[in-house]
Amino acid sequence: MSAAHSRHEILIVGGGIAGLTAALSLHRAGVDVAVRESVPEVKPLGVGINLLPHAVRELDAIGLLDCLESNGVAPTTLAYFSARGQTIWDEPRGRAAGYGWPQLSIHRGTLQVLLHEAAVSELGPERIKTGHHLVDIRNIDDGARATFEVRDHPGTAESIDADIVIAADGIHSTVRRLRHPDEGMPIWNGALLYRGALEAEPILDGRTMVWAGHPDQKFIAYPIRDLPNGRQLVNFIAEYRTDSRELAEREDWNRVGDLADIAPMFSDWVFDWVDVPKILHAAPSMFVFPMVDRDPLESWTEGRVTLLGDAAHPMYPIGSNGASQGILDARVLTGCVLAHRNDPDTALTIYEAHRRPATGAIVLANRGLGPEMPMKLVHERAPGGFDSIDDVISRDEILEVTDGYRRTAGFALEALASGRSVADADYSALPS
Secondary structure, eight states, X not given: OEEEEEEEEEEEEOOSHHHHHHHHHHHHTTOOEEEEOSSSSOOOOSOEEEEOHHHHHHHHHTTOHHHHHHHSBOOOEXXXXXXXXXXXXXXXXXXXXXXXXXXXXXXXXXXXXXXXHHHHHHHOTTTEEOSEEEEEEEEETTEEEEEEEETTSTTEEEEEEEEEEEEOOOTTOHHHHHHOTTOOSOEEEEEEXXXXXXXXXXXXXXXXXXXXXXXXXXXXXXXXXXXXXXXXXXXXXXXXXXXXOOOOOGGGGSEEOOHHHHGGGGTTOBOSSOBHHHHHHHOSXXXXXXXXXXXOOSOSOBTTEEXXXXXXXXXXXXXXXXXXXXXXXXXXXXXXXXXXXXXXXXHHHHHHHHHHHHHHHHHHHHHTTGGGHHHHHHHHHOXXXXXXXXXXXXHHXXXXXXXXXXXXXXXXXXXXXXXXXXXXXXXXXXXX
């Protein structure tokens, strides 16, 4: 097998949202960085995601805000409803809540392509390569070495040495599996998410994210693009929990969902503000995903190799935190590398000290239902509906949960008041 060999200051394994954000952030800070991605071609796949204000602040810091705003929607309200369509509570979001940055809802594939195109344009195609599948990674005297199979050229490999190798290769991370071979499949909580996007009339004011139901069955919808005809591209999730707790094969992760499996469960979810059966039947397609995460690790770093994004802390898609936390990882990593340019070991130690405990707390908070806990309480206390929500749950009880989650996830309003990017924080020493 023929092999090419090169060296960079930092190598990123994985060209997803977190990996590409890290590449752009590090490059703009003057760091020599390269990215290798396994898939042969980056395509606008997936469904909608939300970026919270603290993540949008970081993307703004690397010059991407205008592009993202023109390709997504900035919701101003998050509204929660019971399984009978009755309002539980609502709250302002993004700039409407006083943040200096919006919350952004955008198609995941659109965001992926925008980041990839920006990285290729700024770093050059020789540094951002697809079709490179990691087959081996090891520490060497002055860094780490990653070896890739070049899929477009069978029998060809590429070996790259770097001061630091960052594994941003997702929930099925090859690097994490090599480091933790006994970890096994991700942990499934029994919930299945049927996800899709369709062109539709705006729901409510067209700037509201809606969550209806309870942890065992819920419907979520929000716009991810305004269309010229006055309609919107609307992302939806129809979710229900089963009794099963075992995943069979990796293919369970991204398969086409069957309408017949999910539509009967929502047949009577017709409310004056949304017709759920109509949305499900009108969707051109949908995918089904299990709701999974992994236990927090006791360490992300081994030698000069560390984890970032979903490879480090896969979490339930509750509270719009998955992609946002990966973006924060990327920016904190940048700050640590710049603070310790000549001492990669210290840079990685401080990066992990800041990010591993913070993200581990979010993983566990999401297992505890995160901001969805009031929905559970309402369903338990008033399954047949209510005349007044105040008879079921108090505003203070709701705020205790939702404000606590915002603090855990790092986007409490006071935490963003200074407008300072996390990349500019003081990383001279371990956090106290």
